[in-house]
Amino acid sequence: MKPNLLYGRTIEENKTIYTRLVECIDVPLIYSFSCTEPGDIAMQYTTETALEDPSKVGWSKAIGDYVSIEEKVNMENATGAELSLLISYDADDILAMVDNIQENIGIRAGKHTVTTIVDIDVTDETEFGLISKTIELKAILSINRARGGSGTITVTTPEKHLTDVKTKNSTEEVGSTGYFRAASLLSLLAWIPIGSFFTWRKYRSDRSRAADMPESERILQQYDVLESQDMPNLPVQTMSSMDDLAEVAEEYGSMIFHAEIEGRDVFYASEEIVYQYVVSNKKD
Incomplete structure (x- = not known):
């Protein structure tokens, strides 16, 4: 935060973020992968950030250069790995970009979004075959400002469930469960068990229910x-x-x-x- 009377240098989650006070916004994302069987795990990721006017006559501009990302990859052991990302947004730079674009096009809007998409590719080569996963995580900053330029910023991470995902590069059915939650650290845990009789039976049961929908x-x-x-x-x-x-x-x-x-x-x-x-x- 900038020097202010309301907060200190930082604020807790779920507090109102005022554009006039904020200096930068840090969003931590953690992706954890685990498998019941040991294997050779590899993890890669790419990021893409866009600043948008979401209205029907809106615009979109890539602003990856205005976002910094710190990473830490921890290969825990042969059955698990974790990727930690800290995505940092410079609020002044982003708001200045919005003002410059709106002045340039001659159209002003009160709502804008900054969306960072993280695509993570994970492969795990076990004795049962190759498990291959592509996971997409999102961090979204929603900017709401009045005509005077002041306003608020809200940070959200849309909930994501991973259920009954089948691998493309394996002949076995592989189920997965997971969750993506916003807490003090925003995390996604994907637990991927090797296909077994119970996984196969659950897959058949879910597929049967889905056929009736x-x-x-x-x-x-x-x-x-x-x-x-x-x-x-x-x-x-x-x-x-x-x-x-x-x-x-x-x-x-x-x-x-x-x-x-x-x-x-x-x-x-x-x-x-x-x-x-x-x-x-x-x-x-």
Whole structure:
């Protein structure tokens, strides 16, 4: 924090962050991987940060140079590894960038977001085969300011559940459970047991339950659909399957959104063109 009468040099989680007082924001993320069987574990990651005006006529700009990241990788043993990241945002630089862009384009908005996406690739070569995982973590700063320039910043880390994920590079079914929570340290723990009879039975049971769900509910469970919002006013291309839409979103580094339009569930990845997959809500 800057010198102030309200707080000291730092503030605790869930306190109001005033743009006029804040100097920098540090968001720690911890990803832990463990396996019941020993193996050769390798972990790599990439980061991408964007500053956005989320309105329908908004803009987006990559600002990776305005964010610093400290990393610590701890290969605990043959069955576990941990990646710790401390993402630091310079509040003055980010707010100055917002003001400069808005002055340049001549359009002012009161809400902006800073989103950092961390993609982590983990491989674990065990005697049972190769386990390969790609995990996406997000840290989001929501900036709300009045016309005078003052306002608040909220830090969020969308909850993420990893359940019944199948590896692409192994012939065995591998289940996983995990959670992503905001605490004094924001952490994600992914526990990945080697496929066994019980894992196989749970997978079959979950798949059977999923078959009875409406397609829109299955999509919400299976894919990383982040939030609901209106469709942007862009050219539209309809995809033939949800898997195709997910591949497009991954290729362009986009998010998958959900909208309800005229009684239909529409899932789409927003880019210069809207790639969408439409599901009818009618029971017949």
